[in-house]
Structures are given as structure tokens and as C-alpha cells.
Amino acid sequence: MSSETVASVVRPSPLGLGERGLLPNVYDLVVFILIAGALFALAHGAHEMRAPLATLDMAPVTLDPGKLPEYALRTTLRMFAAIVASLLFTFVVATLAAKNRKAELVIVPALDILQSVPVLGFLTFTVAFFMGLFPGSELGAECAAIFAIFTAQAWNMAFSFYQSLRTIPSDLDEVSRHFRLSPWLRFWRLEVPFAAPGLIWNTMMSMSGSWFFVVASEAITVGDTTVKLPGIGAWLALAIDRKDIWAVVLAVAAMAIVILAYDQLLFRPIVAWADKFRFEQTASQERPRSWVYELVRRGRLIHWVFAPIEWTTARLAIIRLPRLAPRLLPKRAGKTGDMLWLAFVLLSAAYALWYIFDYVRSELGFDDIAQAFGLGFLTLIRVAVLIALASAIWVPIGVWIGLRPWAAERVQPIAQFLAAFPANVLFPIAVVGIVAFSLDPNIWLSPLMVLGTQWYILFNVIAGASAFPTDLREASTLYRLRSWQWWRQAILPGILPYYVTGALTASGGSWNASIVAEVASWGDTKLKAAGLGAYIAQATEDGDYPRVVLGIAVMSILVVTFNRLLWRPLYRLTERRFRLD
């Protein structure tokens, strides 16, 4: 299929950059303190219930190729469990934020910050927490893994849904009120369909991004306990322990098949189906296509599958819930109510701040904070340099491909496939190389951070170059723009909005990847680069919760600052100046 249409057609702004102001408001800081406080409290709680971890008894993972299909299936199932949880979370939390102004003031900054928090750092205490919930049962570990994947998906899905709810066209809103749709009917007939394209695109991108986390969350070492959940990630961890390169190759192949199936059987059919929810009044020329969707649509199968679903939703939609609020809400919200709410939030934040201070003072020294920031700075330099390098390589290549439709059509699906492929499956191969040539891990482990994320730059640039208007190209040729001038005044401004989207996603992904990329092992050989990712990984392995939280908090601060100071202004600038539609 001409996949560039997929990327160009539904291109929601990442991280809600289009919507919110640059100025940090009081809630941003307050909410950050609240989140950090909650993390420390969680770490403290997890510390208390470490005991049951050791007693877990599970069927051991083996490197038997016959078992690999089953492992692949279980990995996929974990992914789906997480996506269902994320959808539920999105519907509840984003709706609450859009409908309730007090909730909105806290939820929106919280989502904004949470999507910058390095997900992998969570694993440690969520494992402890869920194992405590289901002592001695495999379910606890499963829940922890699913929760880790959930945290990689939920925030930007909720953000996208919230933004859609806030931008519902006023005439459709009036129609719904005029015909007295119940809130429930309004949700299913107006709000969900209107939000569907953005939400589905975000969900699919989140799923692509979270294969990485599934793999990482299946083998978790906390202190002296290693939990291995049957799946491709656990298989891989075992293969690394045993230095079995053949098993690593098998894992790569299994992962490739899973991603390919996911792309063809799920991603593309759903994007093609969701095209009908696009809010536009004229039919578009180029629609996303999918052979599976066509097949299903033409066959009778779809009716068997969808008839009960449609029947159920039709019945669900006319359920009449008792009306809780009067129909015409007076819009003048009470000032005193707002002040009380603000006071409550500020007091909680003050308490959280005191709690953090107290915790840091008793468990950590302020030297630790300095050390974490120092290491964070090293990782920051790595991310910046690598994104710059990846851009220098992939922008020219992406432009070259994007301007040639025949090439774009072939390369684009490959680039999207590579972006979804969990790069950590490939790490062992790189590590074998580093060990074999005894290279400096401080330098040579770094490229692993962008191994999986650089493709976001490539496929966004291809999409941008494909969308570059033909008349502008012809004008450039006609006026004989020389090559540097052509780059500077024609194509670079033309692809900039796409590039920024790609680079932003890539940089966020690289921060996350640093936690697994800065430390790598092969059998008993351990490679370690100095950086915040390695610091968090090390603290996790030692079961040193205070330092894990510290590392996560510092990384979140760096990512949020990076986003606010660099990506957000850049994104706004490109949206204002360089949009070609």
C-alpha cells in the first residue's frame, strides 16, 4: 500500500504540542512534585514487601525452539492486555479531564509529565507491588509486565483523546444538545467517533513503540531475584546468559514475524477502517488501504464478526441513564470552589515536597543528587549527539526517497516496520561485536540508544518529502535553485514539521532506551557506559529503590526541560511558518 498516506493523513501533534501554551503554569510544577512524591512513596512501600518475591515458583523458560511460537503468542497477549487497559484508562481519565475543570487542571499536566517519565524505571517497584498483591502467584509478575507496557502507551492515548474532546466542532455539539442526546449516547455517537482517527493512530504508534517494553519487561532482575515470564524477552535473556547466538537469531526472526503479522493483520486494517471517522466533508482522494481490510469487508465474515458487536453497541447506546446534572449548566463556576481546590492541590504538593525532602535526607545524600544530574548530563549529550548524527544521515536519504514515489512506496513500510521492531532484541549481536573487538563501551554502546528510534526520523522525513507539493518542485527547477539554496529554502522548510515530529519521537524513545542500552551483557561479560540509564539499571539490579526513584526523577526533569526548551518551541514555529496546507 502507499503507506506514506497513512503517516501524512493522520498526523496528530505529538505530546499535545499543538495545544498547550509554552509558559509553565503553577500546576506543571505542582503536579511534578506530586508525581515524584508518589514515586518515592511507592518505592518506600515496595521496600517493605520484598519478601514474597523470592518464593515465586514458576515453570522455567527453556531455549527449546518448539516453545518459541507459544512464547511469541504470550508476548503478544501481554501487549493486548495492556492496550485494553490503556483504552479503558483513556476513556475514563481523558473524559474526566475534558468534562471537569478541576480535574483537568491536574490531569493534563500530569499526562504531559508522565509521558516523559522513563517507563522502564517503573518496573522495579511495580514488580514488588504486584507480587505483594498476588503473593506466590505468577499473576503478580504478569500484572507488573502488563503495567509496564501500559505506562508506555496510556499517556499519549489519553492526551490525544482529551484533545479531541476539547476540539469537538461546535455545530455537532449543538446538534447533540438540541436533539437531547444523553451523555452516554453523545459519548458513543459524537465523542468517540470524532476522536477515533487520532486515538487509533496514537494507539497504533504506542503499540509499535511498546514491543520494546514487552521484551524488556519479561525478564526483570530485582535485587537477587530474577523473574522470567514465558515470552520472547525471557527467551532472549536466557540466550544472553548462555551465550547462545543461534537462539538470539531465532528470537529476532520470531519477533520479525510477530511484528509483520501485527502490521498487516491489525495496524493497517484498523487504520483503513478508521478512515470513515475522519472529520471532513469531502471524500479524500487517497485513502489508506489494506488488503486484509478489503478481504474482510468483501467477505461475509465481517458480518458474522461485527453483527453482534453492532447489535450490542446499538442496545448500549440507547440505555438511558438518569440525568445527574440539569440540562443547562450555568457556566459561571464558583470562584471559592476553585480557590479551595487550588489550596488543596498546593497543600498536597507541599506535603509531597516535605516527604521527598525527608526521604532524600534519610535515604540519600545530596551528593547522590549531584551525581545523578552529572550522569544525566552525560546521557543528554549522548542523546543530542546521536539524534544529530541520525538526522544528518537520514534526512538526505529520506528526502531522496520521498521525492521518488516508487522508492517511497517500497521503503516506507520497511521504515515503519523497523521503528516497531524492538531494538533490544538486536543488542546482544552488537555486544558480541563490541566484546570481540574490545571497543570502548562509553562510545560504542551509545549507538544502541538510537538503533530502534532513528527510523521515526526516516519515515517522517519520507512522508514529508512525499507530501512536498509538485508545483513548488517545478518552480524550484524552473528558477534553477542551486543545490544549497534548494535545501535551505525549498525542501528543508517543506519537511520541517514532519522532521520535528520524527526527531521528537526519536529523542523520547532514546532516553527510554538508555536504561537498557547503557548496560549490556553477554554471558558473564558486562559492558557499562557512564550515564543516567546505567545508573538506573544498576540501582534496579541492586534493589536500591531510593536511587531508582532519584534516577527516574532526574531523567524526567531532563526530558521535560528538553521538550519545553527545544522541541515545543520548534514544533510551534514549524506549525506556524512551514505548514504547506
Place this chain on the structure above:
Amino acid sequence: MDVQVKAAAPVAAADAIVRVEGLSHIYRKPGGGDLLVLDNINLALKDNEIVSLLGRSGCGKSTLLRIIAGLTPPTSGSVTIDGEPVNGPASQVAMVFQSFALFPWLTVLENVEIGLEAQGISPHGRHKRALAAIDLIGLDGYESAFPKEMSGGMRQRVGFARALVVHPEVLLMDEPFSALDVLTAETLRTDLLDLWNERRMAISAILMVTHNIEEAVLMSDRILVFSSNPGRVLADIKVELPQPRNRLDPRFRALVDSIYARMTAKPDDKPREGLFPGTGISMELPQVSPNLLAGLMETIAAEPYSGHADLPALATSLQMESDDLLHIAETLQLLRFAELAEGDIRLTEAGVRFVKEDMDERKKLFARHVLAHVPLVGHIKRVLDERATHRAPSSRFRNELEDQMSKKSAQSTLRAVISWARYGEIFAYDEDRGVFSFENPN
């Protein structure tokens, strides 16, 4: 001239379906300050009549329609339907929207059914009623189509079917034909009038908002002419021409001309002022490009008008909506390039000179008039003159404007000023930095 205009007799309370009494509406500006949108409106809609609310865009007539429908609460005054006060979306009315407001992800049938679905009617029952409405409005065969596959005219038919299917007593129409092309709009109007005259729709009355004078005369039994800023009922005109009406009928033309004259008459108390909302530097300015102004002046100066044109005739020959034409004409009046009176437009001496001059002289003349008659331009220039750097950020002026008007109006007023100042080379504006200055790149 035998013009069929006379004041309608006051309606007795008993036979009015919709009654609006002493209704005023105030729009609260975000930056503080209030704007009176509707001022002391009284209105009665009787059984079996079509009434048009006719006025310029922004005169509050659409707001009035939404207040009657119960979508917006009024600041003061009352609305009753069948003697019951309206507080919340009213069940006796159904509305047709200017933008059609169809759900693009629902088929025609599902769109028509939405109101019945909200009432909790069983799938079978609503299916039957929806098919009947679709049949009535001429949409047979389109049941499973999606709105985006249909032309504007067919989409608005869906809008009508969706409104009729809930069996309202009163049909409210908010500029239902203004988003359609001329031919489609005419077909749809005729079809609707046929259904109405043949009593095939189970509705008692129609209330329509429009800015199109001919449309109002063609369709209504009564026309309420609204003034702008604030919206008031200027005249209540009974139209006694027999249906079906003929646009070429001299009595039809005479009525259209007389309404044009009413709508372009200068208010007695404040000559010039009141053309646009606000006064002095906080006058809300329309975004009319200098090219349009020049184009209209050239057209009026040329044959067959020779400097003096009848607005309805001009609108027809330029194929423009009367409202759009009035916007340009009033901007010319603001700049003293033309005079509007009694439905006519006449170029002033300056207007005639403008047409004769070459590009450079035109720009100089334009600049003089803009500086003299648009206080905001003079204000910005003075600020730039006073400052040593001769630069000023646009936010400074935007904030000033936002104290007096909505964010959107402030934005469009600034846009208008920038475009006129650029054409007249009065001052420059750097879009990137948002700064006014005297420097033009050399």
C-alpha cells in the same frame, strides 16, 4: 409604487406558539467588559406562518434562534413555547443548521435517526419514521450513503429530514441555504415551499434566520428586520404577495428595494458611527483586502454605473451575497471613498480620483484616507513616531483591543489594519517577531 408593506398587527397571546418577551442578551468578553448583542426583543410566532429574521451578519439573529431553541440561556427576558417557559433544549422545536451539522461517520439513515435514538425509540420504530422522512424530503436511495459522498444540497436535505422526523411543532432554520450554490439553494427553497403549501410536513410554523433579502421576501409571511450593534427589531414587515412568488414581479422587486433601503439607512442619531461595532481605536474592522476595495470602486466607476449603482442590481451582476457586498461597500464608506444611502452606492470625489490614478498615487491617496478615518492606524503610527526605536510589538495593541472586544475580533481587526497599512505603505509589520516598524526591507 404599490408596495405591500404595513406594520403587522400585534398578535394576541392566545394564538402565538412561540413568544419572546423583553429579551436581551449580553455577551461577556473574556477580557472583561460586556457587549449587548440583543436589546429588548419582542416576537410572536403564530400558527401557520413563516417568519424570517433578516439582518446583517453579527446582528444577533442566530443567537436569538439558539435562545429560542433553548441552547443558550438569555441574559434577561423570557421565551415561551405553547405557554411553557424554555429552560433547556426545547422538545417542540427542531433546527436546521447552516453548516448542515451532520455526523460524517453516520449514514444518512443513522443521521436522520439520531433524534429518535435520543428519545429512546426502538430500532424498528425509528427506522420506519426515518424512512418516511427520507421519502418526504426526496432522499430515497441515499439511505446508506455517508454525508461526505453527497453534494451540499443533498446534505442539507438530510438536515431537513433529521429535523422533521422528530415531529416538531416549529421548524427553526439558521441560514439553511447560505452554504449552497445559487441553483441548489433555489431548488431546495422551492421544494420546501411546496411541502409547506401542500401541508405535507406536520409542522405548525417556521422561523428562519437569513441575511438574504430576496430569500426572505420569497419565502416568508412576515419579515423582522434587525439592526446591528445591538440587535433590535427595526421593522416588522408583512409580505402579502401570493405564493408561489415571482422574483421578477415588480411588486417583489419594489419590496426588495425598500428593505435594502431600510438596511442601508444611516441611523439618525449617530451618523458614520455605528457602521462597525465599537468606536475610536476600538472599532471592529472587517478584513477587506485593498484589492477588493479597488475592484469595487473600478466597477462602480465604469459603465453602466458611472459612479452610482443600485446595490441589489450590483449584487446580482457580481454574483455576490448581499452581505458580502455590503461589507465591502461599508468599508468604502468608512474610508470616505463612497456613500451608501437608500440601497444605493455612490463614489465620492476621492473615490473617483482613486480610480483614475496610477498605482503610486492610489497608494498615497489610500494612505491619507486610512490615516484620517481609521483611528487605530493613526494610533499605531503615533506610537511608532514617539518611540526612539520606531518599533512596537503587536501584542501591545492586541491587548488594548482585547479589553474592548473578543479575541477573535481583535485578531481580525489587527489583520485588517496590517493589510491596509501595508498597501498604503504607512508602516510595516514583521510577522515573525510580531513587531510594527517603519522599516521595509530594501
